[in-house]
Amino acid sequence: MPRSDEAAAFFHAVYSAVQEIPYGKVTSYAHIAKLVGTPQRPRQVGVCLKHLLEDPEARFNNDNVPWQRVINSKGIISPRSQPSGSQNQAAALEAEGVTVSRGALGELTVDFKDFGWFPPILPSEAAEGLQPHDDDEGEQSP
DNA sequence: CTCCTGACCGAGC
DNA sequence: CGCTCGGCCAGGA
Numbered sequence: 001m002p003r004s005d006e007a008a009a010f011f012h013a014v015y016s017a018v019q020e021i022p023y024g025k026v027t028s029y030a031h032i033a034k035l036v037g038t039p040q041r042p043r044q045v046g047v048c049l050k051h052l053l054e055d056p057e058a059r060f061n062n063d064n065v066p067w068q069r070v071i072n073s074k075g076i077i078s079p080r081s082q083p084s085g086s087q088n089q090a091a092a093l094e095a096e097g098v099t100v101s102r103g104a105l106g107e108l109t110v111d112f113k114d115f116g117w118f119p120p121i122l123p124s125e126a127a128e129g130l131q132p133h134d135d136d137e138g139e140q141s142p
Numbered sequence: 143c144t145c146c147t148g149a150c151c152g153a154g155c
Numbered sequence: 156c157g158c159t160c161g162g163c164c165a166g167g168a
Binding site for chain 1: 149150151152
């Protein structure tokens with residue numbers, strides 16, 4: 001449980017944003033943070049997702065929030081995501097058709113093509129010849 | 143109450 | 156290229 005209502009609102013916003021990630025796609029903690037209007041708190045996003053595992057009966061839990069689709073900005077599944085070393089997360093993503101490759105150090109890298117939602121950072125190589133399609137959310141209303 | 147840690151990120155060196 | 160350093164702030168000790 002968050003300490004303040006503002007924090008609760010933040011939690012809610014994060015969970016909602018994560019639920020917007022399409023099946024078979026991934027995005028970064030930083031991007032979620034930006035979406036909820038607090039681009040400087042990617043860490044708190046991680047905190048939110050961690051709490052999902054603790055309350056299976058809560059309004060937002062690991063069953064209705066696809067937290068597995070959230071990885072870090074390097075395109076790697078956070079090693080701390082799970083006790084056993086994020087294997088479960090990788091498996092869940094692969095089950096969705098996401099391509100996950102294992103590095104020499106056990107790092108689990110998600111293929112760039114699966115950053116279909118709002119691509120965070122373009123690796124210089126992959127950036128060449130790659131055209132991120134327009135992302136029209138349609139939330140602007142001045 | 144204070145202190146420390148942490149599913150992170152980006153800029154600097 | 157890689158490592159360090161600040162920033163952010165919730166939560167547990």
